[in-house]
Amino acid sequence: MKLYLKIWRQSDAASEGKLVDYELDNVIPHMSFLEMMDTLNEQLVLKGDRPVEFDHDCREGICGQCGMMINGQAHGPIANLTTCQLHMREFKDGDTIYVEPFRALAFPIKRDLRVDRSAFDRIIMAGGFVSVNTGQAPEANGIPITHEQAESAFDSAACIGCGACVATCKNSSAALFTSAKISHLAKLPQGKMESRKRVLSMVKQMDDENFGHCTNTEACEVECPQQISVLNIARMNWEYSISSVLKK
Amino acid sequence: MDNKNGASTLMRKTLMALTGLFLCFFLVIHLLGNLQLLLPAEQAKVSFNSYSQLLSGNIFIKIISYVLYASIIIHCLDALVITLKNKKTAGKYAVDNRGRASKWYSRNMGILGTLILIFLVFHFKDFWYQYKFGSLPKDESGHKDLYTIVIAAYQDWWYVLFYVLSMFALGYHLLHGFYSAARSLGLYHPKYVSWVRVFGTGYSYIITIGFAIIPVYIYLTQHVLWN
Numbered sequence: 365m366k367l368y369l370k371i372w373r374q375s376d377a378a379s380e381g382k383l384v385d386y387e388l389d390n391v392i393p394h395m396s397f398l399e400m401m402d403t404l405n406e407q408l409v410l411k412g413d414r415p416v417e418f419d420h421d422c423r424e425g426i427c428g429q430c431g432m433m434i435n436g437q438a439h440g441p442i443a444n445l446t447t448c449q450l451h452m453r454e455f456k457d458g459d460t461i462y463v464e465p466f467r468a469l470a471f472p473i474k475r476d477l478r479v480d481r482s483a484f485d486r487i488i489m490a491g492g493f494v495s496v497n498t499g500q501a502p503e504a505n506g507i508p509i510t511h512e513q514a515e516s517a518f519d520s521a522a523c524i525g526c527g528a529c530v531a532t533c534k535n536s537s538a539a540l541f542t543s544a545k546i547s548h549l550a551k552l553p554q555g556k557m558e559s560r561k562r563v564l565s566m567v568k569q570m571d572d573e574n575f576g577h578c579t580n581t582e583a584c585e586v587e588c589p590q591q592i593s594v595l596n597i598a599r600m601n602w603e604y605s606i607s608s609v610l611k612k
Numbered sequence: 613m614d615n616k617n618g619a620s621t622l623m624r625k626t627l628m629a630l631t632g633l634f635l636c637f638f639l640v641i642h643l644l645g646n647l648q649l650l651l652p653a654e655q656a657k658v659s660f661n662s663y664s665q666l667l668s669g670n671i672f673i674k675i676i677s678y679v680l681y682a683s684i685i686i687h688c689l690d691a692l693v694i695t696l697k698n699k700k701t702a703g704k705y706a707v708d709n710r711g712r713a714s715k716w717y718s719r720n721m722g723i724l725g726t727l728i729l730i731f732l733v734f735h736f737k738d739f740w741y742q743y744k745f746g747s748l749p750k751d752e753s754g755h756k757d758l759y760t761i762v763i764a765a766y767q768d769w770w771y772v773l774f775y776v777l778s779m780f781a782l783g784y785h786l787l788h789g790f791y792s793a794a795r796s797l798g799l800y801h802p803k804y805v806s807w808v809r810v811f812g813t814g815y816s817y818i819i820t821i822g823f824a825i826i827p828v829y830i831y832l833t834q835h836v837l838w839n
Contacts, residue, residue: 370706372706383706433705435707435709436705436707436708436709436710437709437710437712437713438710443713462706462707464705464706464707466703467703467704467705468701468702468703469700469701469702469703470701471703530703531703532710532713533702534698534702534710534714534719535698535701535702536698536701536702536703537621537698537701567620567621567622568620570621571620571621574700574701575621575701576621576697576698576700576701576702577621577624577625577694577697577698578621578625578796579625579694579698579718579719579721579792580718580788580791580792580795580796581713581714581715581718581719582713582714582718583710583713583714584713586712586713586714587713594795595800595802595805596800597795598794598795598798598799598800598805599798599800600622600798601622601625601626601795601796601797601798602797602798602799602800603798604620604622604798605622605626605797605798608623
């Protein structure tokens with residue numbers, strides 16, 4: 365199949381970017397979206413042009429590295445899917461496809477489709493951990509946890525930090541990401557102990573990184589490749605209010 | 613950077629939720645009072661005017677009214693701060709099809725809220741200001757005759773239409789606002805979240821239809837039914 369691509373090209377964070385037109389022939393429907401991009405880049409390299417830069421790593425839908433705005437939708441037209449798991453059979457011969465980077469004030473563009481998502485890392489560094497002395501692995505059944513508790517914590521922990529929630533949010537809020545990390549630890553006894561301190565410092569970091577307010581449109585849950593529930597946000601709000609009130 | 617005033621994004625949203633829910637509570641009382649306008653004309657006049665008198669004379673109601681004014685002002689100002697910040701943080705796309713993932717009214721609470729605010733300016737001017745500072749005629753029992761003012765106001769079809777359309781703006785605002793408030797306050801138990809959603813939807817329908825029906829009913833009684 366033949367595609368008409370309009371891809372965001374920007375040489376660095378400081379310069380202006382623009383959509384550039386490309387035509388790509390012989391696209392096979394079984395290709396993943398990233399393989400289609402690879403094919404385009406091969407042609408660009410052969411022509412002596414600079415290839416389109418984009419983030420990717422595992423290409424199995426579990427690492428959270430890839431992420432593009434495809435036709436104005438985070439990770440493309442299929443809900444709850446990463447860009448690498450999107451296949452070209454979802455498009456038709458002769459389609460025009462717009463490819464833009466994830467955009468937010470907190471996600472500055474580094475080059476082309478590559479964005480700086482280190483704001484997420486700094487939110488994790490602000491409290492997304494439990495303080496334990498490392499050493500030998502503890503006895504697995506030392507702290508009793510019900511199956512339901514473990515599953516629920518794992519549902520929150522499943523967040524891969526791709527940033528689609530921020531990209532699709534009209535306010536570029538990082539509430540879904542931050543709340544998933546907060547809830548994941550708050551749901552387990554190991555994390556419970558530091559939960560008050562954690563929620564305050566992670567939310568503060570989230571605000572300092574210039575993410576917007578969550579206005580509960582719930583678009584994030586729809587686009588999230590891991591279907592992280594917006595109820596995590598509710599839990600974060602609850603934890604935050606209680607912790608603010610009880611703060612000494 | 614930012615966050616100089618100390619309020620976090622979550623605190624601002626909590627404030628929106630608390631003031632919004634108080635306004636939701638007020639709407640119920642306001643609607644129940646206004647439903648007296650649907651009584652037969654003579655009975656409605658006596659009932660509505662004495663009710664207005666009761667509200668304006670009571671010290672407890674006076675305190676509540678100050679909370680109400682404060683809630684409206686804080687709700688608007690907080691919304692302004694939140695919206696300005698969100699405008700700054702938001703990413704903008706050349707092609708934007710993000711709308712499929714959420715409801716239009718959840719994304720346009722600011723616009724719906726502005727419409728409601730414009731409505732409130734007229735609403736306050738025509739009734740609240742008239743009652744408090746205008747020179748109203750007295751009815752037979754010596755109460756200020758707000759009933760006649762209300763009936764007179766709904767004689768114009770465009771005024772009735774303005775009210776009905778404003779109530780739809782309010783309805784969509786409530787449809788998102790009610791359960792959004794519960795979310796902002798931290799209700800995360802799935803069972804009660806779904807209850808609140810159902811309750812909030814029912815609440816929004818009742819408030820919208822309840823308020824919209826009053827001007828329509830008055831207009832019809834004056835112009836069509838018993839002319």
